[in-house]
Amino acid sequence: MEDRDWLILQVLFEQKNITKTAQALFISQPALTSRLRSIEEYFGIKIVYRTSKGVHFTPQGEYIAKSAAAMLLTLRNIKERVTDMNTTVAGTLRLGASGYLTMYMLPRLLKLFKEEYPHVEFKLTTTWSRDIFNLVHNQDVHVGLVSSDYGWQGKQHLLFEEPICIASTSEIDISQLPKLPRINYQTDALIKALIDKWWRENFSEPPSISMEVDKLSTCKEMVVNGLGYGIIPTMIVNNNKNLHKIILTDKAGAPLLRRTWMLYHEEMLEMNIVSAFVEFVKNTDFPRVILSQR
Known part of the structure; x- marks a missing residue:
């Protein structure tokens, strides 16, 4: 039974199709x-049978396939621990980061880290903060960098916080905001909830959405070109002197903040590569790292 056989079982159980599984794994x-056939001989049982409607697993085969994810995780952890027995900081660091951080901070951060630890490679997953939370929880990544607080119970470190603002090319009378064209973008659910709550506290009518775009960077470009206003984190527009900015505040007058966190399990620090990265990140001036890329 080879390591790759567990991956074959995992993917085949997801796809229920020989052709799609072969394509996904880049094998014939x-x-x-x-x-x-080799896997079935190893266990001495029939694992799958094929019909015109696809692949079906026997009860024993389904049990083995459902165990594949845990086996792959165990094998990966064993390999990482063995590699980490060397005092050199080396190996593959598995990271999860939100799209916002990946675009505006992570490339330079990883470049600086690799300059200090040249034997490190990276495996990066970019998705929503809520999904990064789950990836860290399940140990699919060593460290997660997220832009929302989902109540992580493990180790966490606040990287930075930034106010949320209304950005536009011309001055805005905030009382007229519902009548002005707004550029809306897909963002993390908790950030969206924070902005929506602020809106409901200040206006009795909905915003006038003129554009629905895919991500924050697209929204920013639309705003820069005078096509409407955006409600966005300040850090990505602070150096644009042509934009007018109004910081959102709550009823008490405190600014609405978007906080960025580093999440990890404490036991992960036993690995040299993870410990080195966590300490490196803690000692990084994040506003400087972000702004130096722009």
Whole structure:
């Protein structure tokens, strides 16, 4: 039973199709079929049977396939721990980061870290903060960098916080905001909830959404070109002197803040590569790192 056989079982159980599984794993269908026969011989049971409607797992095969994820995680952890027995900071660091951080901070941060630890490689997953939270929880990544607080119970470190603002190319009378064109963008659910709550506390009518765009960077470019206003984190527009900015505040007059966190499990610090990265990040001036890229 090879390591790759567990991956074959995992993907086949997800796809329920030989052709799609072979394509996903970049192997030929005959090679995949041959490995399945070898796996069945190893366990001494029938794992799958094929019909015109696809692949079906026997009860024993389903149990083995559902165990594949745990086996792959165990094997990966063993390899990482063995590699980490060397005092050199080396190996593959698995990271999860929100799209906002990946675009505006992570490239330079990883460049600086690799300059200090040249034997490190990276495996990066970019998705929503809520999904990064789950990736860290399940140990699919060593460290997560998120832009929302989902109540993480493990180790965490506040990287920076930034006010949320209304950005536009011309001065805005905030009382007229519902009548002005707004550029809306997809963002993390908690950030959206924070902005929506502020809106409801200040206006009795909905915003006038003129554009729905895919991400924050697209919204910023639309705002810069005078196509409407955006409600966005201040850090990505602070150096643009042509934009007018109004900081959002709550009823007590305190600014609405977007906080960025580093999340990890304490036991992960036993690995040299993770410990080195966590300490490196803690000692990094994040506003400087972000702004130096722009």
